[in-house]
Amino acid sequence: MQKEKTKNLELSNWLPGKMMYELISFREIILDTIKVGAVHQCPGKELQNKILKESKRIISSIQHNVTQIAPDRSKAYIRQHQHGLVQLMDELAAMVDEDNLNTCQKNKNKEISSIINLLNQMVLDIQQYLPYYFDYDCAVPITTQKQLLVNIAENSSQILKNLEELHANNEIIIVLKHIFEHLNSSPGHFTFEQAIYLHDFFESLEIALNKSLPSLTMQGIIVLLVSLNFNHPYFYHSCCSHFNHELQKCESISEQYRLIHFFKKLIGQVFKTISIPYNRNLSNIDESLLRYIESEISYLKSIDSIAEDLSRGGILDSNFKVTFTVRQLAIFIHLQVEAGIITTQSPKSLHQYITKHYSSVEQDTISEKSFKNAYYGNIGKDVEKVIDKIVAMLAIAQEKY
Known part of the structure; x- marks a missing residue:
């Protein structure tokens, strides 16, 4: 607690003029409201109104203050408040006890959830009004993470159900199932950018699958997910595995050459329908796949070249x-x-x-x-x-x- 106050005071001293870190007193009001609600088994109406009023004042104050300082400081100022709101939401989420079902705790949980929703709206307001300064790499709050996982489970379940009902290619079902499992078991929190991406991803995926099934092939699903900028590591490995499996079916190196160059053309011509990738810290999926394809082409060339060199040198008869x-x-x-x-x-x-x-x-x-x-x-x-x-x-x- 003391450490948090010290950090907030340091930020207040850094800001120019009369601009202050807006969340110091706001946090105290919120904690007082929860404490009063726990003691009297109902929140004080006056404190509830005070929280709502203060939240509106803070957003207005932030919008005004960013016009008074240089852009680089504005960005730091906005992001400090964004991170502060997220931390406060996580702090409140930790107070929720879903296992304790007595009336007092139920009321407390309800009050905390209401305040978290208000704080979440404040974060969304900052994102809407000040998108340039918003930190999209910031991890989403715990409550948002839980809701994202619920959404992923619901969307993926519906997609897989549709695939099975329409008797889609079994390889496609297996790949998508594993992709959804990886998303649902993500070790860390999604970022705000990933939350936006996942919404667009599932929306676009469902529309595309409904149009293409049941004739969609594995190559079709690869093109679709590349167009959706889905650069998840599991998807990359699935693509490489599919390419390798198809190459193994070829009867000669010349056939492999033709096929691998077809894959190169296929991936190189994909048009991205989602501008942001799933994970900005990883390479774009099309670039990664093209690097893999180029390495396979180099490998085939090296095999061919070695055989030709041996033949020309008389070490090996050509036939x-x-x-x-x-x-x-x-x-x-x-x-x-x-x-x-x-x-x-x-x-x-x-x-x-x-x-x-x-x-x-x-x-x-x-x-x-x-x-x-x-x-x-x-x-x-x-x-x-x-x-x-x-x-x-x-x-x-x-x-x-």
Whole structure:
């Protein structure tokens, strides 16, 4: 208490002329009102009126005072009052005892809630009348945080219900469900800017989904959320996971090139319908995704470049002809991996390399899909052909060495 008064007095001394920190006496009036209400089980009418009158006077005084000082000091002056009101709201919220249901506490809770609503309106007035000076990075009060979480739960529940009723893509439902869960379990308080953002986000999301369902694809939901400037980390990782999953389906590096450049075009052309991001402290979602896509493009180029360099240097033939069928070649390579002769962290990279640099007795070009199917498929009688070749290799080794 003493520390708070000292802080307030220091601010009062900093302000020029007769301008004072307006909340010192206001806080005392409020606490007196709550104390009187607790003793007499009803608030004093006179004190109630005094709070209302003082709140109006403070807003008027703040509006007048900002015209008397330089803009930088005006901003500090406004924000000190904004933060002071938020702190006062949190202080009062801590006095509410929802577990104690006796009449006295119920009346006290009701009175405190009424005062908190009044203080909240004062904060909203400052935001409305003095938006340039308002601190949008300030955390919202406890009561506002609770209401935001209720709103998130209600909105997300309705959206998921609509998605399930319209038999939307299951991947979309899972991604949105996890996004909503992350929002509802936010470790800290939302800021005032995030409160504004979340209102616009859910409103826009619901309208867009109602128009697009049930034909909306995962790529469609990615474009939609990028357009809503939703830069939540979970959404970013979901996008990267989806891109990677789609790339894994490609049968060749050239197909991956085409697909990754399609993703680049898709994200690069998104028009933002919400100007502010979900979290201003993080990179914009489109910029983050484009960086990820560029890194994937660089990776594909490096794989291609290494193979070309080896081929040009004579270290690697550009295309080895083998007497195996595709299935037999896949079995032969798989056996070498199992035996530890070939070591690889990425089976897909190995498949891509083999299909790019080997041709079989059946065909000059081996598709990655057919090789992959043979690699993991039922080996059948083809393994006998491979064993015959291995036995022949062993006989040569025994004879020569």
